[in-house]
Amino acid sequence: MSPSASGRIPTDLTLEGGAFNLLLGTTLSGKTTLLHMMAGLDRPTGGEIWFNGKNVTGVSAQKRNVSMVHQQFINFPNFNVFENIASPLRVARQSRAEIDRKVGEVAELLQLTQLLSRNPQELSGGQQQRTALARALVKDSDLVLLDEPLANLDFKLREELRDELPKIFETRGCIVVYATSEPAEALLLGGHTATLHEGCVTQFGKTAEIYRRPHDLLSARVLSDPPINTAKIRKTGNRFILNENVSWPVSRALKAMADASYTVGIRPHHISTSSTTDAVMVVGKVLITELSGSESTIHFEVDGRTWVSQSSGIHAFEVGTEANFYIDVARCLFFDDQDKLVTV
C-alpha cells in the first residue's frame, strides 16, 4: 500500500502488513485526516492513494475493504453485541451459518462471548470498545484503521488492551494503522512509526530506530515524552561548549563534525541526578519535582532554559535550590542549523 498524498503537505508513506503502523503526533497533527483518507471518508486535495497496486484515491469508503475503530465507542445503539458484530456481515449478505461462525470466533478472541446478548449501554467502556474492535475484525478487511482506540479507556483497561492488540492482529494478514498521541504507547506497540507534525510526516521507519536516530529535531520532539531537552552548543576544535562552565571533549566518532553552532538534544532519562563515568555535570535551579513510585522527574533551569531529568529512584530536591545534574554526553543528539540530525 502506498498512500502518497504529496500535494501541499508531504505525507508520502508506504505501509506494509505484518506489523503495526503507527501515526504519532499531537492533536491536530493530521493523524485522523490521514486515516480518513486511507478509509475513503475524505479525499486528499492532492496526491494519490494506492492499495495493493491499485489507485483507490476516488473510491468511496463503502467500496473499500477497510474497517475502523474510533476513539469514541461507536456501536449501533439499538443492536445487541452479537448484532453489532454481525452488522458488516449482514451488509455483505453472508449466510446465517457463516455469520454465526465468524461472530463466535471474533467474540471468543475478544472475550465477548458472555456478553453477546447485551446492549451497548449495558457494557463498560472497555467492553464497548472490544465490541467495536470485534466489528472491525469480523470483516476480514485488508486495512484496519485504529484512531486512538484506547484514549477514552481508563488506565488499567488501556494497558490490558494494549498488550492484547498486537496479539489479536498477529495472525491476520491485514495492514494495521494505529493513530496515537502518546510517544510511550508508540514505543510499547513497536512496529513502524510515522511521526506527524502540523500535517507533515517528518519521519517514517521502525519505531525504535526513530527513537534512537531521529532524522531531525521535529521527529525527536514528537517521539519523546517528557519533551527532549535542547540547547545551543558550539563545537570548537575538539570540545563541545554548552556555556562558560560546561564543556566536554568531542568523542572520536564525532571528530569529523565541522566547527559550528549546533542544537544539542538530550533525552530526559539521559540526564541523571547521580554521577556516572563520562557524565558531564551541569548545575541547575530546581523548578518542579515529580516523584512517582520508582521514578523522579525533575524540571530545572539552565541558562534560562527549562530542562527535564528523569531517573529511577526517588530523589527529593528542595524547589528553588541549585542541584547537580549529570548528562550522559555519549547519548546526545546533535542537530545542524537546519534542525537535521548530524551524521558523520
Add this chain to the structure above:
Amino acid sequence: MSQKIAHPKAWLFVLPVVLLVAFNAIIPLMTVVNYSVQETFGNNLFFWEGVRWFQDVLRSERYQASLMRQLTFTGIILLIEIPLGVAIALSMPRKGPWVSVCLVLMALPLLIPWNVVGAMWNIFSLPDIGLLGRTLNGLGFDYDYTQGPLAAWFTVILMDVWHWTSLVVLLAYAGLSSIPQPYYHAAKIDGASTWAIIRYIELPKMKRVLAIAILLRFMDSFMIYTEPFVLTGGGPGNTTTFLSIDLVKVALGQFDLGPAAAMSLIYFLIILLLSWLFYTLIMRNEQQ
C-alpha cells in the same frame, strides 16, 4: 445504607415551592373542583350536586362528539407533523452557511401569535379573495371552509401543520446534530446505505427528543383553541368545535358553570392520563 437523619427544619426550605405551587396550580384547580360538584345561583348560592355534572357531561352526545373531533384532529396532525418534521430535519444541511438560514426560516411560524395565525389563514383561505382559496377554486375544487366541513377540516389541519411542524423539525434537528460524526463514518465504512443510517443510527439516537416532540404536540393540539376559533369559530355548524371551544361555549356562552367545571376536569384528566401513557410507553421502550 446509612441511617438518614430527620431534620424538621428542612421542611422550611420546601415551603416557598409549596406556596408557589399552591397559588399557581392547586388553588385555581380547587375552585374548579368546587364548581364541578355544586349548582351555582346568583348571590353566591351553592347547592351540593355530587357527581351529577360529571355523569351529565360523560353521557352528553355533544361532549362525546367534541371529544371524538378532538381525538381525530390530534391523531391526524401527529401522523402528519411527526414524520414530516423528521423528514425535513433529515434533509436540512448539517453544516455551512445555510444552517442558520434554514433554522431561522423554520423558527418563523413559531414566532407568530396564535390569533394572528388564525386571522392570517382566515384571509389566506377565503374562496373569493384569499390566495389559497382562489387557487383551489381556480383548480376546479369546490373549496369554501365556511360552508364545507371537509374544507374546514382541511384548512384547520393545514394551518396547524404550517404552524407547528417547525417545532418538531427543530427538536429533531437538535437530536440529529448531537450524533457524533464517527457514527456516520463507522456506518459508511460498514457499507451501510443512507436508509440504514437513518433507520439504525439517526432514528434511535433521536428517540428521546421525538418522545418530547410527540408529547408537546399531543398536549398542545389537544388544547388547541385560538387558531380554529379565529379561523372557523368552530363551524360550519359545529364540525370544528374542539373540546376547548366547546368548553368556552358552555362556560361563558351558556354560563353553565357546573357542567363546564366538570368538563374542564375531565379534559384535564384525559390530557394527564394520555401524556403519562405516552411517556411511560416511550421510556419503557427506551430502557429495553
